[in-house]
Amino acid sequence: MSSREAIMQRSVSIWPKGFNLAAYREILGSTLFLRSLANTVGLTIIGTFLSVILTLMVSYAMTKDFLGKKFTTYFFVITMYFSGGLIPTYLVVAKYLNMRNTYMALILPALINVFYIIVMRSQIENIPSSIFDAAYIDGANEYQTVFQIVMPTITPTIAAISMFFALGKWNSWFPVMVYTDYQKFWTVQYYLRIVVFSKFIEARDGSELVLKEMQIPEENFRMAAIIIVALPIVAIYPFVQKYFVKGIISGAVKG
Template sequence: MKKSTGRIAFDIINYTILILFALTIILPFAHIIAISLSEERAVVALSVSFWPKGFDTRAYRTILGDQLFISSFVNSVAITAAVTLAGLLVNVMAAYCFSKEFFGKKVFNYYFILTMYFSGGLIPTYLWMTRYLKLKDSYLALILPALVSVYYIIVIRSQIETIPKSLTEAARIDGATEAQTLFLIVMPTIVPTLAAIGMFIALGVWNSWFNVMIYIDDNKKWTLQYYLRKIVIEKTITTGMSEAALKMAELGTVDVRPENYQNAAIILVALPIVCVYPFVQKYFVKGILVGSVKE
């Protein structure tokens, strides 16, 4: 069956818009990669280019040779993994409880949704973490505030409520406890939703630097985002180069301009998420589309 002229024109316009949209996302990254891999002399005259001028990896070697970068990377991976796994567990258990029938459920749900419009407050959270829990300069100060999200609980609860009652009732008849029903019946049923939410949690934690600035003083406990902000951006603005690059330049082992260093650091910080995404893409897309199509 041949397509009509109008349909062909629509497809051309549609794909043109999609290609232009994709280019607006890809080209900035291509420019960052080009600068990070360009020679020092080329960076001086480099305006807008999407291909390295004289291939040079010294900026990456400088960063990967910085022990503070390594420790920040390990901290980011550990904190992101801890918050993602623990956050999913806490949110799922809360959502499972709220999906049950209990007295005053409707009023409680309205109140629960209302809390989304009010911030927890920086000062009360800071006082609670530092004065009462004594978590100043502790990894737990970065993990605990990120565990619970009202929005994620509501999304997970809505998916749990779509599971047929007969399925959970059959589990209870077979002698399953509430915990067994949750972990063996409910959670496997909503894997796409959990994968999507887990990805959102991981992205939020990985890209966060504000809590590190508030709670952490020891630079060995920094995360990658705070390392990028504190060492790469702030130091290059004030001194022209980061401490690690300056130290290596003094030894005569490397000669890297701040632009190379900044853009190489940006690529290295973004790389782990880019590498992980293909493995969860299928579940991520399914989780986003859950509930959008009624059969």
């Protein structure tokens, strides 16, 4: 909230001398920033929802008795030690699925995390089998069992995993660089990387937004952009803190 002149002064003060909101007005007046922020919000909400639902369903399926259950579990655990290759992932998304320059290309590669599947599976296995037996006697199908019994029972774990998924998707910028060519797909983190922390700034060429080379943006502009981007996650955390902490410690206590 300080001007660039105040930031460059040698004297150090905990409280800023005068409030200057010019940097916030500048960043919030950026069409490209607002578009990138909207993309990030949408991708975070949709991606987190799909990731949690798929993780829940896969975890529930892995608790069932089926041929090759142990092999499947060990295979999932082993895959945690290997990172996904960029070239194979790109070929699947861009060539075989033909999803390049689509929003789905920004969601699909990070849709599932094996570690969260293992964590959620262990929580589902702690639910007494008598509860599932009672549900089956009452005529509940598998989907009703998952969403009406399992989900409410492991809510803290789901909340913690949802928070981790949301943080990862909110901070995501690499898929934008790999799978897209146009600014309309930018996320806010990619905007920070290109515009705020590089020697570029947006300018208008007719009706199109283009990037022109310039000096590195001023410090107050940088900090204003960072605060705006970080504020939503910081604001949401107090509301989910209770479930987040319960979800973190629930796996540490057995019996």
